[in-house]
Amino acid sequence: MADTSFLNWPFFENRHRELAEQLEVWCKGNLPVDHSDVDAACRGLVSALGAAGFLTHSGTTGQERLDVRSLCLIRETLARYDGLADFSFAMQGLGMGAVSLFGSQEQREWLKQTRAGKAISAFALTEPASGSDVANIQMMAKKTDDDFVLDGEKTWISNGGIADLYVVFARTGEAAGAKGLSAFLVPATTAGLSVEERLEVIAPHPLARLKFKAVKLPRAALIGDAGSGFKIAMSVLDVFRSTVGAAALGFARRALEETLTRCADRQLFGAPMHELQMIQGHIAEMAVDIDASALLVYRAAWTKDTGAARVTREAAMAKLFATDQAQGVIDKAVQIHGGDGVRKGSVVESLYREIRALRIYEGASDVQKIVIARQEISRKQGENK
Template identity: 50%
Template sequence: MMTKVPSPPSTTHLALPFFDEAHRTLASDLLPWCAAQEVDERDDRAACREWVRRLGDGGWLRYAVPGSAGGALERLDSRALVLLRETLGYHSPLADFAFAMQGLGSGAITLAGTPEQQSQYLAAVGKGEKIAAFALSEPDAGSDVAAMAMRAEPATDGWRLHGTKTWISNGGIADFYCVFAKTDPAGGTRGITAFIVDATASGLDTSEHIDVMAPHPLATLRFENCIVPRTAQLGELNGGFKLAMRTLDIFRASVAAAALGMGRRALAEAIAHAKGRRMFGQTLADFQLTQAKLGEMAALIDSAALLTYRAAWMRDDAERRGAPAVGDVSAAAAMAKMCATENASRVIDMALQMHGGLGVKVGTKIESLYRDIRSLRIYEGATEVQQLIIGKSVLRG
């Protein structure tokens, strides 16, 4: 269950020129909705299903699909995704997770799905009627996508999938999976194709759940002679790697935003604690050392926020102009993801230290944030991968 929010998050960033009135309206409407939600999150799988239902009923999942599928906006808008994830992350990282996976899990269908595929899946995702998942990682193929071992072989009745996917968010609760498999084993990243696999497909086993330090529904998926129809192919044959990267590019800046939301919440918790904690005849906030730490925390958050908003604006601007979202756009998203996740981790660690023993007490907000933030420095491209993307961009000039 979400703990009491110490104070409403600041909305001063909405005045920045990165956002327009539609974004400001979205953010101002979302804040009171979030504050009114209480979900028992002790069972992460049940809680995620509940969050998807609530986010769908509230109309917020309409921002995870395009207008043609009943979405709130004509196309996926990175700035809207950023504002949603930052606000949800401030209130409940699990709510943020539920929202994000609806977008990421169906993003490849938005980008490359046939009209029939989009009609079958996207509207249901936007209403919270179907839960989506993105299945790319494997036991020996995480950052190194070319090492993918899963195979998809043509068959008279469609495609036969063999292999294993792991660390799959929404694994075991999703209604369908966007799965990437090798259709040309010798082709490296140019031999990968995407498929839509319904959770009911014969030969798919999603029962192996993965327990992690901050509970989220994760699972290992096993495909044994899993047959899908020819219409399950998503996008071009052997075009799956580019499709996966395009999908991740849309949501990379929003991962930074989720970290921002958690960092902002940690700062708010630290401020409230510092003002209320009395020691040596004064409050903790009266000590200059405390003031210096709070100042550092605020600067870390705001610097990451500017990179995050810039990255989202750059991608949306490229989309508006019909330009490919590559090069500078990808580097900007990498900078945002790297700095926001790393900075939020530092902020949460400092907030925990400021709380003293209370910071490590199970059930406190700071303790849960400390666990929640850690995975953001790994998934959807670890910090080291973002550094490589940025470094290569710098070398290209």
């Protein structure tokens, strides 16, 4: 079992420790699932997580705030057991994040379905020419007297092809760049919306390229105010970016546990592998990187939960460091496992494929560096005024 002593850190309350314990029991009895049919596995996981009550943490139907520490604890624990389970939980939260934070009462009715695991959600932000550059979105939402008409494409959309509804960002033209975007709630059955291509990646997840051709939406589909789409997207990422670091942390903890077991069981030069000083050095580095990542992840989550309006800097640091360090931890695990580390289907081989995407989605590592640097520069400029 992975180290859980971090739960005694002052970032957490008793309710967080109780949640972690309940989820640990559930994971032991339900994970991992069969990944041979990824779409079916994700649908089953969403349903099971909803029935168990864990998806209630993925969104809010009232005025209460999203608890980021709970989101991080759930993602870390699920990732430690099954990457697809983490994915399924995360997309329910990210997909409906805009509705949780800015949705109308009518739109929030959908949260009853997504939190129960009876509807699958998706966050449709990325386009072929605008990945991390959100302000460069080209998809158009033309206003008419009674509705909006959407035309364009989205790509690399998680849950694309299996989602029941999408939160879609498009250009409504109130101003140039970031100030001219809006967010819309689009049911998957809406006429003109089609799945153009299913995308396969090294760690199988449901991903797709979507096409919107003269998709008519009523004014009630607009989330928040027209022109506030960039603010909405950044606010959602501000909440959920830390949780990407938490998922990476879960992968890294599993890699360390697999390594410790391997080094205790494996005999090398007449003694257990863990008696070799070089192996001890690798284990020490893995443990330090994991604890340092956990401190950054849960600092960001605690800061948001205790009332900070924005945690752009803290969340960017958490995602950057935790995902990059998890890559290193898992690479060490593969190396220590030798040939078994690259055997298809082994735990560490699966972790090696799972971790790579986390350094790209919700803002690639290099983009996080830009975000952090700009925050630091802005802080210094503010001091000099």
